[in-house]
Amino acid sequence: MSPLIHINFRDARPIYQQVKDGFCQLILSGALPPGYKLPSVRELATSLTINPNTIQRAYRELEQEDYIVSVPGKGSFVCDGKQAAQARRRELMERFEKLVKEMEQLGISRGQLIQKLREGEEKP
Amino acid sequence: MSPLIHINFRDARPIYQQVKDGFCQLILSGALPPGYKLPSVRELATSLTINPNTIQRAYRELEQEDYIVSVPGKGSFVCDGKQAAQARRRELMERFEKLVKEMEQLGISRGQLIQKLREGEEKP
DNA sequence: TAACTGTATTAAGACACATAGTACAGTTAA
DNA sequence: TTAACTGTACTATGTGTCTTAATACAGTTA
Numbered sequence: 001m002s003p004l005i006h007i008n009f010r011d012a013r014p015i016y017q018q019v020k021d022g023f024c025q026l027i028l029s030g031a032l033p034p035g036y037k038l039p040s041v042r043e044l045a046t047s048l049t050i051n052p053n054t055i056q057r058a059y060r061e062l063e064q065e066d067y068i069v070s071v072p073g074k075g076s077f078v079c080d081g082k083q084a085a086q087a088r089r090r091e092l093m094e095r096f097e098k099l100v101k102e103m104e105q106l107g108i109s110r111g112q113l114i115q116k117l118r119e120g121e122e123k124p
Numbered sequence: 125m126s127p128l129i130h131i132n133f134r135d136a137r138p139i140y141q142q143v144k145d146g147f148c149q150l151i152l153s154g155a156l157p158p159g160y161k162l163p164s165v166r167e168l169a170t171s172l173t174i175n176p177n178t179i180q181r182a183y184r185e186l187e188q189e190d191y192i193v194s195v196p197g198k199g200s201f202v203c204d205g206k207q208a209a210q211a212r213r214r215e216l217m218e219r220f221e222k223l224v225k226e227m228e229q230l231g232i233s234r235g236q237l238i239q240k241l242r243e244g245e246e247k248p
Numbered sequence: 249t250a251a252c253t254g255t256a257t258t259a260a261g262a263c264a265c266a267t268a269g270t271a272c273a274g275t276t277a278a
Numbered sequence: 279t280t281a282a283c284t285g286t287a288c289t290a291t292g293t294g295t296c297t298t299a300a301t302a303c304a305g306t307t308a
Contacts, residue, residue, distance in 0.1 A: 014295080014296055014297085015296080015297075016296080016297090025229070028229070028230055029229045029230075040252080040253060040254080041253080041254065041255090042252090042253085042254095050297085050298085051297060051298045051299070052298095052299095053297075053298070053299085054296085054297060054298080056254080056255075056256095057296095057297095059254085060255090070253095070254060070255085071253080071254075071305085071306090072253065072254040072255065072304065072305050072306080073252080073253045073254065073304075073305035073306035073307080074253060074254080074305080074306060074307090075252095075253060075254080075306095076253090076254080085230060085231075088230060089227075089230055089231075089232060092223065092226060092227050092230065092232070093227075093232075093240075095223060096223060096227065096237065096240070097240075097244075099216065099219060099220060099223060100241065100244070102216060103213075103216050103217075103220065105149075105152070105153045106152055106153075106209060106212060106213055106216065107209075107213075108213060108216070108217075110241045110242070110244060110245050111245075113220065113241055114238050114241050114242070116217075116220070116221075117224065117234045117237055117238050117241075118234070118238070120221075120224070120234060121234050121235075138264080138265055138266085139265080139266075140265080140266090164283080164284060164285080165284080165285065165286090166283090166284085166285095174266080174267085175266060175267045175268075176267095176268095177266075177267070177268085178265085178266060178267080180285080180286075180287095181265095181266095183285085184286090194284095194285060194286085195274085195275090195284085195285075196273070196274050196275080196284065196285040196286065197273075197274035197275035197276080197283085197284045197285065198274080198275060198276090198284060198285080199275095199283095199284060199285080200284090200285080
């Protein structure tokens with residue numbers, strides 16, 4: 001019954017972007033398996049009390065980025081996602097390297113970051 | 125002669141934000157030492173061919189965030205920056221942890237990231 | 249047939265960003 | 279003192295994005 005997606009109206013990101021990001025994460029994490037049928041444009045719009053056009057924009061862009069496929073009359077479905085996940089991993093790796101360089105400029109060494117990573121390694 | 129700040133009109137960030145980010149980096153990296161006199165609002169606006177109001181907004185926010193101090197009639201000057209650097213480090217640490225968690229969800233382990241960090245440790 | 253599905257279009261309002269022009273007060277050097 | 283600089287404040291205007299709204303059309307399914 002939890003509504004898959006949560007919208008925060010105080011978020012700086014526009015609504016359609018929050019919808020996109022939400023589904024991206026659900027798909028990439030495997031929470032929504034390939035073939036899963038997404039809620040219809042009108043259904044999701046109603047349950048979130050936002051405009052159908054806003055949902056449609058999110059779905060259109062998700063399809064353009066190969067996260068889902070939309071079939072008129074049938075619905076929208078999660079794609080295989082292996083390609084999308086691969087591309088996403090590369091993107092995050094780039095962000096990671098960029099962030100590390102920025103932190104080095106402020107005097108945070110790679111060694112400190114390694115230690116920070118080790119701290120989170122324990123499994124409680 | 126290099127104009128301190130570069131504006132990219134194709135950048136998604138608004139101009140005033142690009143100006144802010146540019147000076148933040150220059151100040152935090154130490155390229156602009158405490159006490160350094162920034163170009164005047166009108167001078168920078170002319171050299172970048174953008175509106176003085178846009179520069180003023182950037183300077184106003186930089187002052188609110190303790191990166192610079194502006195004195196009417198005299199100019200704008202770089203602050204000490206130790207406090208700002210401390211706040212910036214905390215902010216980057218949060219972004220780092222957030223990014224790491226996102227990468228873990230996509231199957232990139234902390235171990236892999238540690239190895240990645242070690243690769244960049246050599247000094248050529 | 250009726251009720252669903254995605255898709256497309258146009259209109260309107262709200263808001264942020266940027267520009268333009270003007271004005272005022274403090275500082276500094278000629 | 280004057281002239282030229284400095285930051286600051288304000289209003290008006292144009293533009294683009296986001297969002298809502300109201301329709302309309304075509305494909306699918308029970």
